[in-house]
Amino acid sequence: MYEGIVQDLIDELGRLPGVGPKSAQRIAFHLLEADPADVRRLAETLVKLKDLVRFCTICGNVAEEDTCRICRDPRRDASLICVVEESKDVVAIERTKEFRGRYHVLGGAISPMNGVGPEQLRIRELMTRLADGTVAEVILATNPNLEGEATATYLTRFLGTMGLRVSRLASGLPVGGDLEYADEVTLGRAFEGRRVVHG
Amino acid sequence: MYEGIVQDLIDELGRLPGVGPKSAQRIAFHLLEADPADVRRLAETLVKLKDLVRFCTICGNVAEEDTCRICRDPRRDASLICVVEESKDVVAIERTKEFRGRYHVLGGAISPMNGVGPEQLRIRELMTRLADGTVAEVILATNPNLEGEATATYLTRFLGTMGLRVSRLASGLPVGGDLEYADEVTLGRAFEGRRVVHG
Numbered sequence: 110m111y112e113g114i115v116q117d118l119i120d121e122l123g124r125l126p127g128v129g130p131k132s133a134q135r136i137a138f139h140l141l142e143a144d145p146a147d148v149r150r151l152a153e154t155l156v157k158l159k160d161l162v163r164f165c166t167i168c169g170n171v172a173e174e175d176t177c178r179i180c181r182d183p184r185r186d187a188s189l190i191c192v193v194e195e196s197k198d199v200v201a202i203e204r205t206k207e208f209r210g211r212y213h214v215l216g217g218a219i220s221p222m223n224g225v226g227p228e229q230l231r232i233r234e235l236m237t238r239l240a241d242g243t244v245a246e247v248i249l250a251t252n253p254n255l256e257g258e259a260t261a262t263y264l265t266r267f268l269g270t271m272g273l274r275v276s277r278l279a280s281g282l283p284v285g286g287d288l289e290y291a292d293e294v295t296l297g298r299a300f301e302g303r304r305v306v307h308g
Numbered sequence: 309m310y311e312g313i314v315q316d317l318i319d320e321l322g323r324l325p326g327v328g329p330k331s332a333q334r335i336a337f338h339l340l341e342a343d344p345a346d347v348r349r350l351a352e353t354l355v356k357l358k359d360l361v362r363f364c365t366i367c368g369n370v371a372e373e374d375t376c377r378i379c380r381d382p383r384r385d386a387s388l389i390c391v392v393e394e395s396k397d398v399v400a401i402e403r404t405k406e407f408r409g410r411y412h413v414l415g416g417a418i419s420p421m422n423g424v425g426p427e428q429l430r431i432r433e434l435m436t437r438l439a440d441g442t443v444a445e446v447i448l449a450t451n452p453n454l455e456g457e458a459t460a461t462y463l464t465r466f467l468g469t470m471g472l473r474v475s476r477l478a479s480g481l482p483v484g485g486d487l488e489y490a491d492e493v494t495l496g497r498a499f500e501g502r503r504v505v506h507g
Contacts, residue, residue, distance in 0.1 A: 126331075156347075
């Protein structure tokens, strides 16, 4: 045990996801020897995070105003909504620069194991957005795993009756990957989704 | 890229030792959803760390006053000094409850590769402590690696002329370990340091 504050910091850092007691100790000693201005800035950023960052009232993405940058941007195509599980998925898709529509962040995926049902997700908010008929297509971009697939299936059934196009991101071999190392489910999906390139 | 503050936090967390960009993102989102009181307490602890925690003027250990708890404790044997590289080594040794003397924290180990020479370590301060003749034995507890051994060798030569006992922690097989998996240097040390148990 260290004296008071150092131990307090180690305890608090140790509660962060992916930070074990050893790394908490390493980080604490790093901060102890770091430039005071840097540590103070980190402390201020933490306070600002809780004071200023909220979730977009339209799409649920992180935002520093009532709505996020993407929902405020008039150049984004309002007829396309891409449904994702988390804000970090928005960032991943934005990096591709392929998508010019808007997003809807569910805040997770259906997972009976973790007690997450459809009512815990921002599905009602999605329905509200679809009510005025502006949206022509909903792209389901939940994760290609058990929970993500369950969520996509649920949403497909739900949205299928609303007279709009519902699509799902393609599954297949990762670009730059090696066929040999692909798991059988991925390889199966790659066959299912094969595209004719000639004849 | 996230909006301002979230990205600022991810950048700052990513500069901590052992925190990559993915974990920085995970921690940032965890904090975004965490109880504001917890995040505020973490921020306050960081500020307190820089405002209140310093290094003991005697031994160099972390302290919240001019001297650390161990140097202030009159029950600790002042004739024994255990020399370690870092404050975290003090904690590790304190956990064993085997040692009732005092410590001296060098602040690192001699490492020409990293540009650390004896003059960067708290060796002068150690000499000052030894000057009044109270200390009878100095136990060298630097790490059993290249830098730690070099530092111990240097200190042994340095202290050897001062008429006090200098000892080094035993090297050997870790308790609970498996002989089969011991590296050859450790196994060699275990042979060298073998103790007669009969005859």
